[in-house]
Amino acid sequence: MLSDINNRTDVENLVDTFYEKVRANATIGPVFNDVARVDWDTHIPKLYDFWDGILFGTGKYRGRPMPPHFKLNETHPFRPEYFDAWLALFYETVDELFEGEKASEAKMRAVNIASVMEYRINLINEGANNSLIHRK
Ligand code: HEM
DSSP, rough: OOOOSHHHHHHHHHHHHHHHHHHHOOTTHIIIIIIOOOOHHHHHHHHHHHHHHHHOOOOOOOOOOHHHHHHHHHHHHOHHHHHHHHHHHHHHHHHHHSHHHHHHHHHHHHHHHHHHHHHHHHHHHHHHHHHHHHHH
């Protein structure tokens, strides 16, 4: 039987395993590696703090999660399959490693944040299309 996500070490294991899958994924790997050219050495610790904060309220993450995605979307519009792939890998990673209340909470929070992100990105992209139509 698997244990729950109980502490920072577990969060780090979750994040490390998840981003290994992300990097190797045919759909979103290239977005991170080739389009955004993510510096993993700075990105990964942010994600430790982000998820530690979500699950255990540690408050170490002081950033704003949405703006980097809006910025990336300006040059490389997000596609629905990015969210599908991201979430499928996140669920797969959590289920592979953990089981319990925090594990369920992590999946629920991921789907909620991804939905808000997708919704806001869609609004931005529809707005951009509308203004193009209006300009004609
Ligand atoms: C749908 C696919 C997604 C893609 C392609 C994506 C891509 C990215 C990229 C390129 C960055 C900037 C990394 C850098 O600093 O160079 C970033 C940052 C980040 N992403 Fe995502 N992301 C996705 C979904 C998500 C979701 C669903 C969440 C949360 C549940 C999330 C959480 C974050 C956080 C916390 C940061 C750091 C923001 C900061 O700088 O403070 N991402 N993401």
